[in-house]
Amino acid sequence: MSDIEEKPSKIRKLDLPEGAKGSEESPLALFGLGDKNKPEGFREQAGDEANDTQHLESQGVAEEKAVLSKNQLKKIRKQEQWLAGKEYRRTKRRQKHKEKQARKAAAVQEAANDGNEVRKIALAKDSKQHPRRPVQAPIALIMDCDFNDLMTEKELISLGAQLTRCYSDNRSGPFRFYIAVSSWGGSLKTRFETVLANHHLNWKGVRFFESDFQAAAKELNAAMRGQEGGRLVGALSDGEIKATESKPEKLSTEKVVAFVADENTTTDMDDPNPTPSTVYLTSDSPNTLDRLSPNTSYIIGGIVDKNRHKGICYKRACERGIPTAKLPIGEYMTMQSRSVLAVNHVVEIMLKWLETGNWGEAFLSVIPKRKEAKLKVDNGSAEGGEDVTEREDAEGADEFGE
Template sequence: MAQMNSAEGELQLNGVSEEMDLLHIDVETDVVEDKPGREDAACSKNVLRKQRNWERQLAAKKNKRKEEKQRRKLNREQESGTSRADPPFTKRVMKAITKERLVEAQSTGLRLCVDLSMTDSMSDKEVSRLAGQLRRLYGSNKKATRPFHVSLTDLREDSRLYRECVRMNDGFLNYTMDITEKSCLDLFPPETIVYLTPDAEEALQTVDADKVYVLGGLVDESIQKKLSFSKAAELSVHMARLPIDEFMVKKNNVKNFHSKILAVNQVFDILLTFCNTGSWTEALQTWFPPGKGYVVAPEESGPLSVPQTQT
């Protein structure tokens, strides 16, 4: 009888032990399932997202500082004449440099106006050609180390030329230059204006910072002669011509053709080169079209004057 009671007791103890083991496993399982909670996972994702955003911001600031350093370096090199042939600057940096120079020229650059008040005398073909010349003029100014402060005057929004400039020239309305319906006399004192016309008696000797140089916006196909000369006389302003006679001579050609009439962008390129080099010989030799029947004189007399710039 005692043996039976002992066996029954052991069975009961074993049953209790097994039940406790099962309870222990359930408790541990519950604890393990609670540890990797959703709140902790969400918190980890937020931390990682913030970390990535911070890293991107740091990288953007670093790239911006690098581009700014490259821009300043290129400016210094070009001003000192030590720029390499193929500087390793990105298009974005070069665009920012160009924009900065053009904006600076609006307040410190030598001043030049293109008088567009005479376009009513031109055919549609000539108007289109003039729109192309204005695009090339702006392209030359963008490339210049020291650009001009350029103004397009007497350009009405309802004019054929305005519509043609918008149609032909991408980004025309965003050009970094003054585009106005006002005349040069509305913008500048008459005593500061020098109107460049090939029919003037006086040759231009230098480009001064306290003057405003005006180019007649014309295309020389069928318009009447001396139109820019008449316009300058009407405005009662000082007139001058490029020193072609002083630095160039006629060249024999089959057609015996000789002309001093230049496109607006060609005159601008000559002025721009003279301002950079101080040499009329170099400027005329570089930009005067060979087909006009003139060549630089063999006997160089040297530059007449080195241009003065604003400080």
């Protein structure tokens, strides 16, 4: 046999059918072995795998839903409904404002038609009247908000409302303080940026610091001692606290500390790098505040905790060597409940003292009625039947809830 006969012949390449040219089908499909013609056992196995995958996915979703309680799901739905109605509420507010302006214009027109010039002038003045800008005082209030991890969601909501009230009170009175928020971050900041739509960015004169209250006090100290640091107005312009009938003659024997500027105040203000004067206000302090002092930063603990963490602000100040003091509530008032006040109450009391120079009057006008506070008289007992005003604060630390 020759060599040619021993060599095997080449396998001829089969031409694909015309319809199969350029097709992206698999070779199994070309020979009739596609998905439809796969062996029955193979198809069943693939189907079982797909069913298992779907089962696992549905099981994961069910487990995720099972983690949330009914109350949590209810809160989520309520939050979604509130966000959905945001645009509607905004439109409603604008509509009410337009209606109010229209009523004023109609009243002016009616007075003009009746020939009542006096009423017309009064209405016109009332519509153009704007609140007078408060005078800046050289005193700073710093809200120490480094307690996010110690509060519940409801308590964080309460604190946010109290901070909002502090800003409102500070800008609506005849005098105003420097206001700052230190340790700004965490859940509180997230709430302001999301739920409250960053409205804090429009707060004029309020500074937010991610650093602690000591760094904030240092910066505010420079601002207070600057050329436009503020004026000695209200009670700050008096050499002593104004003597009034509501001030008790017999005070308790507890030490009353007066953080008053001494004779070196002028020299200290000329110092290019003066030491910041800082006082941490806490009801646990053994010292009692007698009056507010210019060029001083007063720290207020930004925490709502139903008194669970008693003494935490006092301990925080002592660890850093910061002087502490408490408002003279016990010197002027008798209270049936604890003397711990909400953040906005403390700010409002200090604003009222700056305006009147009288702690008793400040306490009476601010402390909520639920605390059953009464003014002390000369013999140390409570003045018969005189309660505080019936002004209930919705943002109080004990009863607030959104």
